[in-house]
Amino acid sequence: MRVAIDFGLTNLDIVVEGEDNRLQRCTVPAAGAVDVAQLERAIRATGFLPTDFEQIVVTGGQHRRLPQRYGPTPVAGVNEVTAIGRGGLHLAGLPEALVVSAGSGTAMVAARDGDIHHATGSAVGGGTLQGLGKLLLGTADAGEIDELAAAGNSNAVDLTLLEATGGVLGHLPADANAVNFGRIPRMSNSDPGWMPGRADIAAGLVVMVGQVIAVIAVNAARAEGLEQIVVVGHLVDLPTVRRVLETVAGYYDAHIVVPEMPGYATAMGALMSVHS
Numbered sequence: 420m421r422v423a424i425d426f427g428l429t430n431l432d433i434v435v436e437g438e439d440n441r442l443q444r445c446t447v448p449a450a451g452a453v454d455v456a457q458l459e460r461a462i463r464a465t466g467f468l469p470t471d472f473e474q475i476v477v478t479g480g481q482h483r484r485l486p487q488r489y490g491p492t493p494v495a496g497v498n499e500v501t502a503i504g505r506g507g508l509h510l511a512g513l514p515e516a517l518v519v520s521a522g523s524g525t526a527m528v529a530a531r532d533g534d535i536h537h538a539t540g541s542a543v544g545g546g547t548l549q550g551l552g553k554l555l556l557g558t559a560d561a562g563e564i565d566e567l568a569a570a571g572n573s574n575a576v577d578l579t580l581l582e583a584t585g586g587v588l589g590h591l592p593a594d595a596n597a598v599n600f601g602r603i604p605r606m607s608n609s610d611p612g613w614m615p616g617r618a619d620i621a622a623g624l625v626v627m628v629g630q631v632i633a634v635i636a637v638n639a640a641r642a643e644g645l646e647q648i649v650v651v652g653h654l655v656d657l658p659t660v661r662r663v664l665e666t667v668a669g670y671y672d673a674h675i676v677v678p679e680m681p682g683y684a685t686a687m688g689a690l691m692s693v694h695s
């Protein structure tokens with residue numbers, strides 16, 4: 420049996436490959452720096468004993484801090500960019516794509532057979548949604564922000580193209596936004612009702628984070644000569660974020676695919692990158 424652990428900034432994603440190649444998955448929240456105690460915590464979350472595994476595969480930001488053995492078991496490190504690329508292609512069933520890891524931050528990887536490289540990225544990601552959620556909504560809970568956003572209207576905080584330019588621009592419809600949160604500076608604080616509601620603020624936040632990721636991805640895919648964009652990571656567990664990605668893809672006639680279980684792509688890719 421083998422186990423792969425993706426040590427993300429927010430979550431540890433774990434995939435266990437059983438004797439019959441059956442896969443089991445679980446996630447635990449990250450808890451500080453990556454060390455042997457975190458490795459033990461991840462292994463415990465699988466319900467198996469460390470000695471049940473003949474190999475431990477690790478990836479994610481700080482996996483290099485781990486030793487190369489854990490007791491008698493070898494620990495194999497996989498470059499996170501490689502793991503993102505392989506895992507994204509595998510989950511989407513595609514031969515090549517720009518694979519976007521929408522995690523705490525956002526990494527974009529050009530992935531083709533034999534060539535997987537970091538293309539670009541953004542410091543805007545799921546951690547930004549949580550951080551601004553905490554400041555503006557009093558919650559950093561991604562699920563709660565998603566639920567609020569689903570009930571809100573981002574155009575209550577954004578300025579639309581119609582308002583900004585009086586019409587359409589390129590392929591963009593008049594109700595597309597022109598300025599994220601652009602309506603707020605125009606509001607008069609002397610009006611006691613000026614402050615938008617939490618749901619509308621949450622909707623504006625999701626749109627801003629989703630648009631930054633989608634627009635960079637569309638341009639990066641074109642620059643890399645890749646037709647398909649695959650988005651993985653737990654940020655796209657959130658339905659409101661997926662909806663924004665689809666909307667932006669529609670504006671630019673781009674193909675954005677979100678595979679099933681997108682949060683496990685990097686751990687899967689790591690597992691696939693090392694042979695037992």
Ligand SMILES: Nc1ncnc2c1ncn2[C@@H]1O[C@H](COP(=O)(O)OP(=O)(O)OP(=O)(O)O)[C@@H](O)[C@H]1O
Pocket residue numbers: 426427428429430431449480520521522523524525544545546547548549561562651652653654655656657682
């Ligand atoms: N149940 C959840 N718990 C935590 N975050 C969630 C959850 N559902 C969705 N998210 C979103 O997913 C983001 C984290 O995604 P993911 O776990 O893929 O990142 P990571 O691998 O920990 O980070 P990175 O790859 O940037 O180091 C959070 O910032 C949050 O916006």
Ligand SMILES: [Mg+2]
Pocket residue numbers: 425427428520522523652685
């Ligand atoms: Mg990650």
